[in-house]
Structure formats: structure tokens, C-alpha cells
Amino acid sequence: MGKQADVWQGTLALMILKTLETMGPQHGYGIARRIEQTSGNKLLVNYGTLYPALLKLEQEGYVASEWGVSDNNRRAKYYRLTRAGRKQVERAAREWEQTTEILSRFLTPDEA
Amino acid sequence: MRALRALLVRVHGLFSQSRRDRDFAEELEAHLQAHVDDGLRAGMSPVQARRAALLKLGAVEPLKEDHRDRRGLPMVETLLSDLRHAQRSLRRNPGSTAVAALSLALGIGVNLTLFTAVDSLLLQRPTVRDSARLVGVEPGSGDEFSYANFRDLENSGIFADVVGSNVTRLNLRSGDDVEVVMGLIVTANFFQTLGVTTRLGRIFTASEAAPERDPRLAVLSHAFWMRRFQGDISLLGKSIDLNGERFLVLGVLPQNHHAVTAFISPDLYVPVSEALAPNMNSREGGLGVSVLARLRENGTIAQAQAAVTAFGQELERIYPGPNEGLGRPAKVFSMQGTHLRGAPPGMFLFGGLLAGLCGLVLLIACANVAGLLLARAAVRQRELAVRVALGASRGRLIQSLLTESLLLALLGAGTGLLLALRLAPALSVVSLPGLAPVQIDLQPDFNLYAYGVVLALLTGLICGILPALRATGPDAGAEIQGAGRGSTGRLRMRNVFVVGQVAASAALLVVSSLFLRSLVHQATADAGFDVEHGLVAQFRLEPNRYSKERTILFAQQVVDRLMTIPGARAAAVASIVPFSGDTMATRLQLEVEGKPVTGGQRTFLNHVGPDYFKTLAIPLLRGREFQTGDRTGSPLVAIVNQAFANEYFPDGDALGRHVGYRGQPPLEIVGIVKDAKYGVGNGNAQTVLYVPWAQLPAAATEARPLVVHLRLEGTPAAALQSVRRAITELDKAVAVVVNTLEKATSFDLSVRRAGSVLLGMLGGLGLLLAMIGLYGVMSYAVASRTTEFGIRLALGATSRQLLVAVLADGVRLVVIGVALGIALSLMASPPLAAFLAGLSPADPLAFGGTALILLLVGACASYLPARRATQIDPMAALRRE
Numbered sequence: 001m002g003k004q005a006d007v008w009q010g011t012l013a014l015m016i017l018k019t020l021e022t023m024g025p026q027h028g029y030g031i032a033r034r035i036e037q038t039s040g041n042k043l044l045v046n047y048g049t050l051y052p053a054l055l056k057l058e059q060e061g062y063v064a065s066e067w068g069v070s071d072n073n074r075r076a077k078y079y080r081l082t083r084a085g086r087k088q089v090e091r092a093a094r095e096w097e098q099t100t101e102i103l104s105r106f107l108t109p110d111e112a
Numbered sequence: 113m114r115a116l117r118a119l120l121v122r123v124h125g126l127f128s129q130s131r132r133d134r135d136f137a138e139e140l141e142a143h144l145q146a147h148v149d150d151g152l153r154a155g156m157s158p159v160q161a162r163r164a165a166l167l168k169l170g171a172v173e174p175l176k177e178d179h180r181d182r183r184g185l186p187m188v189e190t191l192l193s194d195l196r197h198a199q200r201s202l203r204r205n206p207g208s209t210a211v212a213a214l215s216l217a218l219g220i221g222v223n224l225t226l227f228t229a230v231d232s233l234l235l236q237r238p239t240v241r242d243s244a245r246l247v248g249v250e251p252g253s254g255d256e257f258s259y260a261n262f263r264d265l266e267n268s269g270i271f272a273d274v275v276g277s278n279v280t281r282l283n284l285r286s287g288d289d290v291e292v293v294m295g296l297i298v299t300a301n302f303f304q305t306l307g308v309t310t311r312l313g314r315i316f317t318a319s320e321a322a323p324e325r326d327p328r329l330a331v332l333s334h335a336f337w338m339r340r341f342q343g344d345i346s347l348l349g350k351s352i353d354l355n356g357e358r359f360l361v362l363g364v365l366p367q368n369h370h371a372v373t374a375f376i377s378p379d380l381y382v383p384v385s386e387a388l389a390p391n392m393n394s395r396e397g398g399l400g401v402s403v404l405a406r407l408r409e410n411g412t413i414a415q416a417q418a419a420v421t422a423f424g425q426e427l428e429r430i431y432p433g434p435n436e437g438l439g440r441p442a443k444v445f446s447m448q449g450t451h452l453r454g455a456p457p458g459m460f461l462f463g464g465l466l467a468g469l470c471g472l473v474l475l476i477a478c479a480n481v482a483g484l485l486l487a488r489a490a491v492r493q494r495e496l497a498v499r500v501a502l503g504a505s506r507g508r509l510i511q512s513l514l515t516e517s518l519l520l521a522l523l524g525a526g527t528g529l530l531l532a533l534r535l536a537p538a539l540s541v542v543s544l545p546g547l548a549p550v551q552i553d554l555q556p557d558f559n560l561y562a563y564g565v566v567l568a569l570l571t572g573l574i575c576g577i578l579p580a581l582r583a584t585g586p587d588a589g590a591e592i593q594g595a596g597r598g599s600t601g602r603l604r605m606r607n608v609f610v611v612g613q614v615a616a617s618a619a620l621l622v623v624s625s626l627f628l629r630s631l632v633h634q635a636t637a638d639a640g641f642d643v644e645h646g647l648v649a650q651f652r653l654e655p656n657r658y659s660k661e662r663t664i665l666f667a668q669q670v671v672d673r674l675m676t677i678p679g680a681r682a683a684a685v686a687s688i689v690p691f692s693g694d695t696m697a698t699r700l701q702l703e704v705e706g707k708p709v710t711g712g713q714r715t716f717l718n719h720v721g722p723d724y725f726k727t728l729a730i731p732l733l734r735g736r737e738f739q740t741g742d743r744t745g746s747p748l749v750a751i752v753n754q755a756f757a758n759e760y761f762p763d764g765d766a767l768g769r770h771v772g773y774r775g776q777p778p779l780e781i782v783g784i785v786k787d788a789k790y791g792v793g794n795g796n797a798q799t800v801l802y803v804p805w806a807q808l809p810a811a812a813t814e815a816r817p818l819v820v821h822l823r824l825e826g827t828p829a830a831a832l833q834s835v836r837r838a839i840t841e842l843d844k845a846v847a848v849v850v851n852t853l854e855k856a857t858s859f860d861l862s863v864r865r866a867g868s869v870l871l872g873m874l875g876g877l878g879l880l881l882a883m884i885g886l887y888g889v890m891s892y893a894v895a896s897r898t899t900e901f902g903i904r905l906a907l908g909a910t911s912r913q914l915l916v917a918v919l920a921d922g923v924r925l926v927v928i929g930v931a932l933g934i935a936l937s938l939m940a941s942p943p944l945a946a947f948l949a950g951l952s953p954a955d956p957l958a959f960g961g962t963a964l965i966l967l968l969v970g971a972c973a974s975y976l977p978a979r980r981a982t983q984i985d986p987m988a989a990l991r992r993e
Contacts, residue, residue, distance in 0.1 A: 027142065028143050029146040046170070048171075048174075048175050051175065052179065055183065056118070075142055077138075
């Protein structure tokens with residue numbers, strides 16, 4: 001189990017949105033690190049998919065970006081959740097819970 | 113919604129790519145720094161930290177590329193860059209671009225112009241509500257119901273709604289001025305049932321227009337309102353004078369209204385009333401109406417047809433006299449086809465011919481453009497090779513080359529559209545000079561623009577695809593090595609184009625010269641009557657003021673008056689004028705000695721007064737002319753022409769025998785006259801039946817305009833005014849048109865002349881375009897053979913030899929093209945016989961003339977390039993190596 005897995009297609013967007021919801025505005029590197037940490041370093045965020053995913057979220061209006069200054073006084077582009085993004089987090093999280101719940105019914109042995 | 117937003121952002125992203133590129137590069141740099149900082153904090157050396165960060169980040173350039181593509185729309189970006197590229201390339205060669213675009217403009221222009229005409233005549237559906245359930249209804253006995261029968265049909269409940277209309281010419285009077293206008297007499301419910309709305313004012317409702325209320329209301333068409341009243345709004349609520357009665361103007365129809373009478377645009381609509389049709393309710397020859405009806409819910413055409421037939425049988429049983437034949441199977445047909453009914457015969461054939469020829473012109477133009485693009489691709493071979501070397505796919509190159517031809521086509525189509533917009537109004541001026549002008553509306557609209565875009569895309573593809581495939585094809589590489597020299601393969605393809613062009617223009621020229629020849633043939637043919645000394649007056653008497661008896665009396669008065677004009681030799685009444693446009697031969701349902709004639713050819717029916725044959729100088733062969741004694745109540749008589757006698761009485765003398773038509777009682781033939789032509793035919797003798805004008809049924813005198821002929825001693829033009837005055841002095845409310853017989857009989861020929869001019873123009877256009885193509889290909893051949901010619905000159909060839917060699921090349925192409933074109937035309941021309949009035953569709957003069965013209969013009973087009981070949985400086989040519 002020690003091997004790191006790539007993030008599954010389609011779940012990265014939700015992870016980004018959730019990360020921004022809990023941590024507030026964050027730059028790309030920060031988001032990636034946070035996702036990796038939260039997963040207990042089981043997930044590896046490929047930057048080749050992170051930035052396109054961020055771009056898509058921005059184009060869809062779920063996140064907005066602006067340049068800011070980081071903790072160590074460096075210029076960085078910060079992403080933050082928009083109001084539409086907040087709603088989207090709730091919606092996507094609910095859908096995801098439903099999906100996992102249904103799947104787990106298949107995977108755990110039927111008790112009846 | 114989100115996807116749309118993303119798309120919009122990406123479209124916006126197209127315009128600021130470089131700033132965003134920088135932005136993303138900075139973001140990645142910041143990302144890297146943050147990563148390095150983390151590494152340092154974890155205790156790595158700066159070099160280690162940077163290396164780890166770089167490894168983790170992966171390949172940056174593909175990432176940037178990917179990011180860039182996702183920001184904008186790559187497809188649009190390549191298209192834009194192709195467009196910029198194409199535009200630069202077109203502007204680099206302004207001369208050939210102009211020639212190509214102009215070729216296409218002419219080709220597309222004529223097609224768009226034709227389309228406007230076809231669109232407004234054939235494709236436009238009448239403006240009616242719920243046309244899907246609307247049907248046309250015709251009784252078994254003809255195409256119209258009498259108004260009385262219409263009322264019965266309305267009450268029969270066969271249809272949900274029934275409306276009727278009748279095209280009538282009305283006298284519009286203002287002061288002493290009388291003008292004949294085209295009126296549509298409609299049943300009271302017409303507008304409401306068809307759901308017609310107005311642009312100004314309002315329509316008349318069924319209740320206010322009910323015939324019992326003797327309505328005097330009118331609704332004008334937009335075109336008529338503009339033409340006659342200059343769009344005067346204050347006309348609404350005022351009255352106009354029609355046939356001597358005041359009619360209240362209620363409204364004006366919208367500009368884009370299409371009348372239910374497709375080939376005639378009525379000037380105004382008036383409700384059925386006694387004022388316009390005095391005995392409209394009479395079963396014997398009352399007002400006749402064309403009927404449109406709306407099917408009942410769930411009703412089918414077949415059911416309606418059976419019901420109308422049964423209805424007709426019932427009516428024929430109750431009123432056997434006037435309703436004879438009404439019980440024969442009725443016709444009920446969907447509106448989809450209705451608006452094409454009443455199309456002039458031959459129109460579809462001529463329309464199809466025109467469409468085909470216009471298509472040929474466009475193809476010739478396309479070949480020109482394709483030839484030019486081929487030549488240009490040769491010049492660009494090196495550029496294309498470089499692009500291939502840099503990794504461009506064949507598809508990408510074809511796309512880029514096609515963009516150029518499409519741009520060219522759009523340019524051509526735009527210019528062509530401007531051309532068509534100028535030409536189309538010129539077409540709509542072609543009105544038919546009869547008693548009243550028949551207006552055909554031609555308006556450019558959305559359909560035209562859509563068709564223009566489709567044409568542009570199609571021509572762009574047709575012109576571009578072959579050159580593009582060739583330029584990027586497998587053997588393109590071989591051509592790169594010999595870049596600079598023309599390839600023989602490319603030249604061969606251009607030669608094929610030119611042969612095709614010449615063949616197509618040969619076909620065009622053959623058709624137009626056939627028409628021209630038949631025109632001359634007809635114009636010089638002897639009509640069989642005295643055209644030179646005749647005058648003809650045509651007028652309509654208002655039926656509400658003129659009963660049958662009064663009409664006959666008035667006609668006699670006019671004849672007597674005209675005879676007092678100095679130089680008058682003879683005058684007579686008639687119902688039709690030869691070659692005048694509304695003169696048509698019809699099937700008369702003839703009966704010879706009581707037996708119906710099956711088949712039989714179409715016959716002209718003319719109702720004439722005493723002295724008619726003397727007036728037109730048609731020789732009487734046997735028997736007698738009509739006399740004043742041939743009137744209502746006297747024995748029914750007829751006169752026939754020789755062709756008629758030969759056709760129906762082949763076995764002996766027609767004189768004294770009996771003939772009947774359209775179920776009328778038999779007439780005794782009292783005279784036989786020499787053949788005179790009444791219409792442009794196919795060369796066969798035309799059969800004519802003459803009936804005394806004074807023995808006509810009352811209804812027939814109302815329906816037709818009155819014709820009075822006059823023959824004079826000298827030139828007739830001088831007497832025009834006195835004839836007009838003579839008639840208006842008798843009744844100043846009569847709208848009279850007086851013409852010399854020569855002018856009145858020129859209508860049929862003038863229509864043909866217009867057709868021939870049109871075809872001649874197409875032929876000339878095709879010739880011009882083909883010659884531009886020939887010139888282009890010869891110039892190209894000479895230019896690419898410069899070295900060869902230089903060597904030949906250096907080796908002692910005379911410039912005369914070179915001139916002949918190049919000329920021979922050009923003429924050879926023309927000869928092949930002409931042979932091909934003429935062979936094709938010979939195979940395709942037989943159906944044209946219908947238009948040629950006796951001229952053989954394989955007329956040697958038309959074919960020979962075409963070949964001669966093409967050869968001459970072809971030699972001229974090759975001469976200039978050939979001369980250029982002789983002026984090559986051998987030294988310069990050799991140094992090019």
C-alpha cells in the first residue's frame with residue numbers, strides 16, 4: 001500500500017474545491033501539497049493535470065485567481081472559491097457520497 | 113450554462129494569448145520556487161532542492177502548450193491563422209486574385225439572380241395561416257365554380273372553411289384618367305379564413321363584407337400602394353373609384369405578402385358584390401371563382417374529393433343546364449402544388465434550361481479559379497515542402513489551401529451578390545404589356561443570402577479541392593526537387609480544365625444561337641394577315657353599366673365611329689389579338705356533326721364581328737363573311753380556317769357542315785378562310801374557329817376585353833390619337849389602349865426576344881470566362897517553358913516557328929473542347945425543339961457558327977501568350993538555370 005496512486009479522473013476538481021473551502025485562498029503548489037498530505041501521501045498530484053483542472057474550474061467560474069504574496073514573501077497566484085464554487089462543492093460532495101454509498105452496497109456482503 | 117461560460121471565456125482567451133503565456137510562465141516559476149523553499153526547509157542543499165522540484169514538476173513546455181490550447185480554441189486559432197495567411201497570399205497576387213474573384217462573381221451573380229426569380233415564383237408559399245390543411249378545389253367541369261355553386265359548397269359542410277377568388281381587371285378612375293388595375297374579387301370571409309393580416313389599416317371582416325350589404329371596400333397590395341399612391345398613408349379611410357363606384361380603402365397588405373394567385377400579384381382585393389359582378393348569383397354564367405378550402409379535422413383529401421364529386425352530381429341533377437359536367441370527378445389538391453397551377457406552358461422547361469446554363473457558367477468560372485490556384489500552388493511548392501518538413505500533416509496543409517479558395521469564393525460571392533441585387537430589380541420590371549401590367553414581385557430575401565453562402569462554400573470546395581490534393585499529394589515531393597520549372601502533370605490538369613470550359617461554353621453558345629435563329633425565323637415569317645396597316649384598340653366595359661345588348665350596341669358605335677376616320681378602309685370587332693400574350697390555343701371539346709372529337713389539337717377561338725377578315729386582309733376562300741344579320745336569335749354559324757377544315761373534315765367540303773364546342777349547340781360552317789397565325793407554335797398549321805361576336809352568351813361578353821381592329825390606307829401610327837378620341841368621346845369612363853397592330857402583335861416575339869437576349873448574355877459570359885481560362889493556361893505554359901524556348905531560339909528556331917507552335921497548342925485545346933461540346937449539345941438539344949418553332953435543334957448554322965466563334969476567339973486568346981514566347985531573350989532564359 002505504500003505506493004502512491006495518481007488522482008482519479010474527475011475527483012481532482014472536487015478535491016481542489018474542498019481544499020480551497022477548508023484552507024481559504026491558496027496557490028497551485030499549496031493546493032497540490034495539501035491534497036497529497038490529506039490523502040496521507042497516498043495520492044500524487046501530477047502538475048500536468050493540476051493546472052489544466054484549475055484553468056477549467058476558473059473558466060467555469062467556480063474559482064477565481066489573483067496574484068498575491070506568499071508566506072515567504074514570494075509572488076504567487078492565489079486561487080479562491082467563488083460563490084458558485086461553494087454551491088458546487090456541496091452539490092459534488094453530495095453526489096460523491098451517494099455514489100460511494102451505492103458502490104459500498106455492492107462491495108460489502110449483503111446482510112439480508 | 114457552465115459549458116457556455118467556459119466557451120465564452122475561451123473565445124475571449126483568443127485575443128490575449130501572449131500576456132496569458134507570460135502569466136502562466138510566472139505562475140509555474142512561483143510554483144517551482146515554493147517547492148524549492150520547501151526542500152530547503154527540509155534540509156536539502158539548494159541544488160538538490162531545485163533538482164527535486166524540477167523532477168516533480170515534469171516537462172514544462174508541453175504543460176505550457178497544453179495550457180495554451182485549453183485557454184483558447186485551437187481550431188479557431190488555426191482557422192484565423194489560415195485566414196491571415198490566405199489573405200496575405202491573395203494580396204500578394206492582386207491581378208490573378210481579381211480575375212479569379214471576378215470570374216466567380218459573374219458565375220455566382222447569374223446564379224443568384226436566377227435564384228431570386230425562381231425563389232419568388234416557385235418557392236414562396238402564399239401567405240396563409242395553417243396551409244397544411246388548405247386545399248384547392250376544382251369541379252369536374254373546369255377549374256372554377258360559379259358563385260352560386262360556391263355558396264352551395266360552403267353550406268354543404270364538406271370543408272371546415274371555403275373561400276373563393278376571381279382575378280378581374282378593374283378600371284381605376286381619378287378625374288378623367290382611367291387606368292386598368294388587377295383586382296382580386298374575393299368572398300367575404302377570404303382574409304379572415306386565410307389569416308391574412310395588414311401592414312396598415314385592417315382587412316374587411318366576413319360580416320361587413322357580406323354581399324347582402326353591397327360592400328364597397330378595398331384592401332391594397334403594398335407594391336400597388338407604393339407605385340400608384342406613393343405610399344400615401346392618408347389614403348386609408350378615403351375612397352377610390354373602381355368601375356365607376358366608390359370603394360373605401362381599409363388597409364394595405366404587408367410588403368412580404370404572397371398572394372394565393374402565384375403568377376399574378378393582384379393590385380387590390382375587393383369583396384364580391386353586385387357592383388363588380390352584376391349577375392353574380394345567376395346559375396347561368398354568373399361570377400366564376402377559384403376555390404380554396406380548409407379540410408375538416410381528420411378529413412383527408414380522398415374523402416373530400418369523393419364528397420365534392422357527389423356534391424357536383426347532385427347539383428348537376430338539380431340544375432342540369434348550367435352545371436353540365438359538374439358531376440365528373442372533382443379535383444382536390446394540396447396547397448403544396450396549388451401555387452404552381454396556371455404556370456405559363458413551357459416555363460418549367462425554360463426555367464430548367466436557364467438553371468442548367470447558369471450552372472454551366474458557374475462551372476466555367478470554377479475551372480478558371482482552380483487553374484489559377486494550381487498555378488499558385490506551383491509557386492508555393494517550396495513553402496509547402498518546408499511546412500511538411502516542420503511536421504505539418506497533409507490534412508493540415510489541405511485545410512490551409514482550402515481556406516484560401518474559400519476566402520476567394522466568399523469574395524466572389526459577395527461581389528456576385530451585389531451584382532444580383534442590381535440585376536434582380538431589372539428583372540421585376542419585365543411586366544407583360546397587355547391590357548393591364550401583370551406584376552411579378554421579385555424581392556431579395558434571407559433565402560437569397562443563404563443560397564449565396566451555400567454557393568460560395570460549394571464553389572470554394574470545388575475550385576480548391578483538386579489543386580489542394582495535388583499540391584500535397586505523394587508526388588509533390590518530386591516536384592520540389594525541380595521547383596521553379598512547371599510540372600507537366602499540373603499543366604495537363606489545367607489543359608483538361610480548359611477543354612472542359614470550352615466544351616461548356618460551346619454548349620452555351622449553341623443553345624443561345626439556336627434561340628436567336630428561331631427568333632429571326634419567326635420574325636420574318638409571314639403571319640398571314642396585314643400587320644402593316646392595322647390599328648387595334650383594346651378596352652374593357654364595366655359590366656355593371658354594360659349589359660350584353662349595350663355592349664353589342666357600343667361595339668357597333670365604335671366601329672361606325674372609326675370608319676369616319678380619314679383613310680379608314682375597314683373596322684371590326686374581335687375577342688383576341690394574334691401574338692398578344694393572352695392569346696392561347698385551348699382544347700375546345702369539339703363535336704363534329706354531333707360526334708365528340710377525341711384528341712385533336714389545341715384550337716384558337718376568336719369571336720369576331722362583320723368585316724373582320726376584310727379588316728385583317730385574311731382572304732376568304734369559300735362561303736361568306738359574318739354579317740350584321742348573324743346575331744342573337746338568328747341561326748348559329750361559324751367560319752373556320754383552312755387548317756381547321758383539313759384537320760376535321762379531311763374527306764370533303766367543310767362548308768355547310770356542323771361543328772360544336774364546349775357543349776354549345778352546333779354551328780353551321782358558312783365560310784372557310786386562309787390560314788393566319790395567332791401564336792408562336794411549333795411550326796404546324798394552327799387551327800382557328802371563328803364565331804360571330806354577336807352570338808356570344810352574355811357571360812362571355814363580360815369576361816373578355818373588347819378588341820376593335822381598324823385598317824387604314826397609309827401608315828397607321830398617325831391615326832392613334834383619333835382612334836383613342838373616337839372611343840373616349842363615346843364613353844369617357846373607358847380605359848382604352850390603342851396600338852398599331854405591329855406593336856400589339858409583337859408581344860409573343862418580345863417575350864422570346866427577352867429570353868434570347870438572356871441566353872445570349874449567358875453564352876457571352878461563358879465564352880468570356882472560358883477565354884480567360886485559355887489565356888491563363890497559355891500564359892502559364894509559355895512562362896514555364898521559357899528555358900525551352902530560349903534554347904530553341906538559341907539553336908536557330910525562328911520566332912515565327914515558336915508563334916505557330918504555341919498557337920497550335922492553344923487551338924488544339926479549343927478544337928478538342930469544341931468537338932466535345934458540340935457532340936454533347938447534339939445529344940442534349942432535341943428537347944429544345946419545343947421552343948424553336950420549326951427550326952431543327954440540330955440547325956447546322958447554329959452549330960457551325962458556334963464552332964467558328966470559339967475557334968476565332970480561342971486563337972485570339974492564345975495569340976498574346978504566343979507572342980510573348982517569341983520575345984524571350986535566349987541569353988536571359990538560359991541564365992535562369
